[in-house]
Amino acid sequence: MTDGLPETADAHARREAEVRHLLNGFEEELADWAEAARARGPLEKHQSQIESAVRVIAGALEQLRSLPDAERHRKAPELVLDLHHLWDFFRTKLTVRHIPRYQRFLAVADELAWSVYDPVRRAAAMARPGLREPPLTFLSRHPVPFAAARGSDFEELLTSGKQRTLAGRRASGYLPFPVIGIPWSASHHLPALLAVAHETGHHIEDDFGLAEPLRTRLREHAGLPAERIDVWEPWLGEVFADVCATLACGEAYVRTLADALAATPVTAHATGDYPPPRLRLLVCRAALITAGAHVPPDLPGAIDPDDEEAPAVVNALIGVGFRELGGASLASLIGLRNSTQLTEASRRLCTGLRTKRNDVPGVLAAAALAFLDAPDAYDVQAVGMRAQNEALSLVPKGPRAASATEKLLVARDSAAGLALFGLLDADASES
Template identity: 70%
Template sequence: MTDGPETQALPVDAGLPARREAEVRHLLTGLEQELTDWKEAARTRGPLEKHQSQIESAVRVVTGALGQLRSLPAPEQQRKTPELVLDLHHLWDFFRSKLTTRHIPQYKRFLDVADELAWAIYDPVRQAATDSSLAFREPPLTFLGRHPVPFSAARGSDFEDLLPSGAQRTLAGRAASRHLPFPLIGIPWSASHHLPSLLTAAHETGHHIEDDLKLAEPLLVRLRERAGLPAERVSVWEPWLGEVFADMCATLACGEAYVRTLADALATAGDVAGGGAYPPPGLRLQVCGATLAEQATGSPPEEHDGTEPTAVVHALINDGFPELGGATLASLIALRHPGQLEQASLRLRNGLRSGRSDVPGVLAAAALAFLDAPDAYDDHAVGTRALQEVLSLVPQGPRAASAPERLLALRDSAAGRDLFDLLG
């Protein structure tokens, strides 16, 4: 009996091994060359120099996995390369797509300003951090996405749900998406056409401050031991603590402009504005108001109004953090000269520069210009001019590094080896 057509083996082509070897070489060298090209774009005075630390970190992780793949015996390498390189491309595309958007002028300007706002808040805290074992330097990377509200993704978190098509190509690739090398801030595409929405990036940066400095437990201790709330009320506030801290950071950094922008957003958000990790909308605004008052007075608890939001805010941020060398959060990120914002906003509405020399101040003044006089805001192109004003404040050169290159290389190479192990 002879085999049917469906069971017959394909004829052996003598040239197949050589072609297979060449194909594998093309796949490996192609991805390596692309990674090299991105590093070149991030060189000093390159088009993406501000993202040098982020690009180099992501490249080191993928390159580490590629190095492991190249070290395999030839037969195993030829067998595994097509699928593993595709997984690595899929992972790399998560970063590539966010960086490529910055080559499109109308988006580049907005994202550059969003990055600068996050950096203006994140960098003072980064520099004050006392735990050298953190060895972090990469700032949050902002990007435009399809999610309807801004969100943050922490360094080292699982980003599978953020990947194109919602998942990695293979099951192993899904596990490999737990290697986010730097923090992210997602902003809805629609927000790129409405500058006041950008202040929400300050809130998301607050999440990254909590995550990178590992403040969750210290904040919880402060809530339990310093707020003076009954145990049953502490248990109510505990699930909200991360969002409360992020709102406080944004309020400190952007002042009244953040509070009023948040109030508008909550007023139109309906039922999605509260629940889960978020306090009720009214309570969020009370937290922000208490933060403004705390910054203005720094008064002891007995002089406060006795409300829970005031007690919680005072407990969380009145005193310095050991993790920040004893510095208070306000001393590092609070908006400078908040009393001058009204005048800066008026200048923008009259077609002038705001006169501010700080990124949060310019953006806060522009948001107030919209909140107070939306028609004048449009008539005088305040949003566009504020973006340009922020960009004029940005110095040339990559954003500062903190950890020695050797430590960063060790960290990212280890992540690359872990990535390969998961994929292989």
């Protein structure tokens, strides 16, 4: 019953049918997405991500369906709209994967993220069971790549529009798996994809509880004066992400980053999150040395006394294994294998041959080096497209493993769905 005209029996029946359509239709859509994610389905690589998101939304719908008739009739239109708006965050990122051009690029991006993330996930499995869905990459209007953490507020990433209610905005803190945004323009330039390894580094820090251990290592093992520790500490997240990307993609990431930094306006470097450009590249160089990888020539620019801090910081951060990762070192988990063969692999690409690599990061790193060393041959030999195809040929069939502890995942997502409904319902009751 509303504050307006009294509801007739016919109107009540129509409202009941309308609410039934809203709920049934949404549940059928969720079931369709779950079916597409099953083994041998078109989205089987996203099974754990889709199942997690579906459980959260379906849990909220179940709570809505269980309300008394009158309350359900009154609240359903707005609450279903809010849930659709939240689900659209996932829907749009999955739908674009049905477009062949973007499906191929995003499949490669997902596989690069998985190649960096999964070894760490497996090493941390004993300490952190019940996880982890891998990061989902997506194309974004944001001008630079970015990472949004599991469980973070993704309200700013939702599409703006008149349908978004206050309740829906308040309920956007339930991101069930990490995501990585990639500029749409990057889908036409494969070397830009190496930034995904950097963003995956952020998720490794977040998901596996490395933030405090990294701060402790910086303070206790870098050997820097206290005032310099205070300077480096705000940079730590970006430094660690650069180290991860360097270990995973070798000199290709360092040289690609150097080009990106050179093309960026000087004012854009004035941020508290990153070291100055030269120092940032020296961090990557130190990571290459730590991993025993090929190191490019000395960096351009004037030598600065602070240059010597970069190797000390990198050694402090990754010189020894992490207790949180079963004692494994980061280089042993995600370090690029056979990095000395990258030059030959890039030359093969530029002559129309396959790289002969058996790892996705290696193929993509070789493609980036091919562009850096011979951009004309890169275009003539269609290296970008061929490297994507080669990388995808290395991906095994079947869903990606998420966790052996399925009950923990279900309980986690069910609790999130219940909490999500509680927040939406409370706001709807106040309106």
